[in-house]
Amino acid sequence: MSNNRPNNRPEDFAADGSSVEGAAPAKQSGSLFTAAGRGLSTGRSLGWLSLLLLFSALACLPFADIQVYPSDPWQELGRIGWGFITPWWDDPLSLFYALGQTVAFALLAVLFAVPLGLLLALKWQWRIIRWLAAAVRSVHEIFWGLLFMQLYGLSATTGLLAILIPYTGVFAKVFAEIFARQSRLPQATLSPGSDLISRYAYTLIPQAFAEMSHYVRYRFECALRSSAILGFIGLPTLGFHLETAFKQGDYSNAAALLWLFFLLIATIRFWLKPLLIPLYAIIAVLLLPQLPDTPDGLFWRFISQDIWPYSLQQGDLTSAMMWYSKVFTQEAWPALLDTLMLSQLALVLTGVIALLVYPLGSRALVNRGRLPGRLLLLVMRSTPEMIFAFVLLLVFGPSGLPAVLALAIHNGGLIGFLLAGHSEKQPQRIDDPTGFNRYLYQQTPRLYPGFLAFLFYRWEVILRESAIMGILGIATLGFFIDSAFEEIRYDKAFFLILVTAVLNILVDAVSRRLRRYSGAENAGGLG
């Protein structure tokens, strides 16, 4: 890349985009050869990084809240199991309506979030943009939903924004990272005076298009999950009925919803055709729920009053500071430690589970026998964590343990699924090892850098998701945020959300650095 003229804009971008924090050698993202993810990653640095992760989790173990309580769950588990294999729903129409809503919210939110994310990605070298993206990503969809509910009530707008906003942050980050991996060579063919838009429109976007559309497709699956989960706070998606069914112990109903959701996810590639998307979008708009309107002026009331403590509104700075420091020392700080410890454990366990389950779903490793594995991965990644947590709570009693396991199963299934996909794309030779040896000595080592990159991507996701485990009575940040919403204390909720956002920005920065140092940078753009 040093053959470019010194003042060439693309060169600037390469330097800015990849090493703003000075953590990585600038040439890394410029080279054609790093695009495949090899080159920098040595076994040693990967090994150190893995050990570091493992030790961090072990160090958390003595302090983490993972006690097991004896209980007698078998009757209930039996009913859940029986329900799972006897799915039943009385009123198919309402079921399909909820299904339609789920797709509608997900589709429209992604359609809006992609261009917005792309816009942010164009200026990724600006730290403020990266912080903004990290901040909006850090808040769980459910909490975005609860925030917007104060403004737009229980409405389509609330549901759309709750998905759209965090997804914009995610798209911005991932698109920027995909762009950073592209070769800079094609840009040399552009006129030196080309502006930013032309550079992207004529070189980077076409270069990255396949990877980007692959990622959008994957994210759409995530959006379906988010959309379903928003039902937990009252939007008319699948989660609405799922929560009800689980709450009431109607496990056959719950199973009908889950099976339908699995089917929806498993068949995405058959029904999500690019040409049909405009049609789907129109149907989606028509499908959006018609809910009673909220009056105007709520937004102003919310940002000028609701989210600030009373003392601050009165201009009493001293007692406002006291209020903030009290919330921080009594709730935010201990919760922050708990959240970090639980997510650290969940992260490492996620990695272990992912490595164990991915071969089951890869044709390269189990040949035609991959169907059960695929099904397992589907169930693991598509079942909302809350459901796992609920079942595990019955087994282990209330502690951080069900939360850690629920997060690890869900995310392990997700990473396992992504790894399985990549495993099948690995070139193979006739004299490659087979069976267990291929798993141990060929596939896993080849996938390992990508695996670590996935894991780092999921770090912030796990951090975010640990937030909604308040039902278990574990005092994560999310527990206090949820309590604040329940107690109609938006000032406290807002402050705790800010703390969460800052934590996420830090975790994001650390994981960026770790990925660079280890060379586990490139994972084909999936995360």
Place this chain on the structure above:
Amino acid sequence: MSLFKKLFSTLLFAGAALSAQAETFVFTAIPDEDESRLQQRFNKVADYLSEQLDVDVKYIPVKSYAAAITAFRNNQVQLAWFGGLSGVQARRLVPGSEAIAQGYEDQFFKSYFIANSSTGLTAAENLTDALKGKTFTFGSKGSTSGRLMPEFYLREAFKAAPEDVFERVGFSGDHSRTIAQVQSGAYQVGAVNYTVWENELAAGNIDPAKVSVIWETPTYTDYQWTIRGDVNSRFGEGFKDKVRQALLNMKDKDLLASFPRESFVPATNADYQAIEDTAKAIGLID
């Protein structure tokens, strides 16, 4: 980009069409138990009110106590069936709103403390030290009978916050789930609304060999219908009184049994002063 523009304008259009609809009187209720039963119950109430008031009446279900309060505050609903605490919270946020009717039973409501049989705890006159160190679940965080009053009496008996009395304190989300979790042993002890307990017991969902009542709280005022102050200007003079009368005149045994309440009796904001004081005492409201 034109697709997005189009979409966006369609969205706006849909929003405009929505607000142009005829005035519908909308109400909600806190989701304190089995939701399919709530749906049935309140759809019947909507039919009844629609008949009595001569306007379209609609019930919208919500997923949390806070969502019910928010909908009331934002005028998405004009009437709500609140618990004691949620009613107090809602009326603080909406000046001019009024408690207009309560269930006959709500004048002397109570909570049950229930325990899994493996704890060896049995019914007693007081909250005893044997409770210390157990795992404990409230219902919803914003519940009167599942949170506020039980916490108040716990604090009174042990002179300590629940987190310091019990080894672990959870929030099951609602009363039915509290019963299920104590019955399965996931939590050892819990606090529930007594009507939900009696209902579930009668429905055969409770195994007395596994879970039983160990203490009941003194009585307090609970659920009530609360209406916004501005309904008269929106639905016509005297509308509030018509709603009150319609609720008090509800005689249909089926309808009342679904609450379950014997009848509805008049209520005022002042009836809930004690609840507000309690909530302040334990720091749930400022």
